[in-house]
Amino acid sequence: MHQEYTVVEGDFVNAGKASSSVKKTLKQLNVNPQVVKRVVVALYEAEVNAIAHAYGGKVLVDIDADKIRMVVADKGPGIPDIALAMQEGYSTARPEVRDMGFGAGMGLPNMQKNVDKMNVTSEVGVGTTVEMEVNFQ
């Protein structure tokens, strides 16, 4: 099953739309509540990243009977050093974003912690794509 969502730059009000919808689907599939939680936390984090750092993007979700695959692809400045960005506390968020309670530098590490597989590819000046996978079992 395929679902698609659009993420708009700076639209924090609508952060969590994709993760809420995915959450409902997984509950209907009788996925373990703790696994649902991991998926939702990771996806929400990715949504917020795309809203805060990029000029918008897309969330693509593919669900089958035993796993979920999520791709969050944004058009934006890209990440020059992915290894550095994966460190807890590292953040390039603008002050106004931090004032809203986002941008603590926990985004990517937190996503990594909650998923079974994660792959980040990025090109400076073009955008970033985060691919994540969570197994239901």
Added chain:
Amino acid sequence: MTFYHALQIEDDRCIGCSRCMKICPTEAIRISGGKAAIQEHRCIDCGKCYEVCPAQSISIKDDDFEMFRKYPHSVALLPAVFMGQFPDEVSVSQVYATLYELGFAHVMEVESAALIYKEAKEKYAHEHPDVRPFISSFCPAIVRLIQIKYPSLTENIVPIKAPLDLSAMYALEELQSRGVPREEIGLFYVTPCAAKVSAVKAPVGEEKSVIDGVINMNLLFNRVYKRMKENGKNHQYKPLTRQRLSADAILSTLTNGERRICTAKRSYAIDGIENVMDFLDKLENDEVEGVEFLELRACDQSCAGALLSCDNRFLCGERMYSRARKAAERERNGEMARDREMDKYKDYLIEHSLVDEVQPRSMLVLDEDRVKAFEKMEKIEKMKTHLPQIDCGVCGAPTCEAFATDVVCGKAYMEQCVFYRLHLEAKGKMTLHEGRSNMYSVWGDDRISGEIEV
């Protein structure tokens, strides 16, 4: 598996107007044969349907009022909001005295146990520092809501008996310690809502409640108030001294009542089922950080706005505040509240306050087998694209999505959709007669009248 719920729709009164179906927060109601029906696994007894029904066809299953007379030691266990029902000129002691006149051997307000409940709750929270936020178990409609809709949060509910159960246990212990045999004791809970009836009849995390019967609060109010009118203005009520609740206990059933005395650092008090669902959606996504305690109540203004409240929720709430102010004044003057009498049983009650952990029972699961659930979901998604998505409710389900789910789960059939029927009729695949029969099967056969002249 069957699930108990206290709200009942009486078929001969139901006019099949579907107001209840549209307002139900858990989409638990469908229309069939011109009558509304509750799907028990989805009902949390919040009572939204009860409030909106224009035909008074929804009732709350209570026990026979006269049942208490069978017990020499009948105990009326009152919710504190009961006192908030009476006009200002009626005093608390007059209400107590009238209940004795009506035949109750003992009268007790269940909030007497509010502070012991608070201690038991915080003790549990202290012993389980990894469970945050901890969610109050006070409102049974909320406990059931979390079970069916927010399964990942069931472990956050404090598995502690509510004040009403603790009070009942206290009454039982106290009477038995005076040598009264159990069979002579009848514990009757006066309920302000449907959810508390379910909490007594089918408690979550326990085998059986100690309470022997339930009396609807509005019924008891009528009996008491009638007796007072019959007594007349000059009636001498028996003076009573043992009816003092502390201010904290009186306020505990109102919104913020638990939160204001809770020692947790960051906490929220949320009332109204829609507000609660909105918040729990965020909490489930981990969007709310650092919250330690949640007081969640299904009714707007908490128990002052309970279903069986006989008066406006704000009037009732203010009367309770007024009583609490007087109680606080007395406490400042050194007078001891009745709650303290319970203190000698405090350790016993706290020790016996624990129930089993609340288990999830998701209403959303399409099938226990995930592969089958997945197949069903794909069918639902496909079907949704053929439905008008205007949630008209003519099919007898509250939304197009709920209808699609019903069809895929074999609880409804596609031809119930009026748009789909028109499509079939236009294609010559269904006769007008068949179409009308389908309409009858949902809405009954007396809805379509003759031609109307304007």
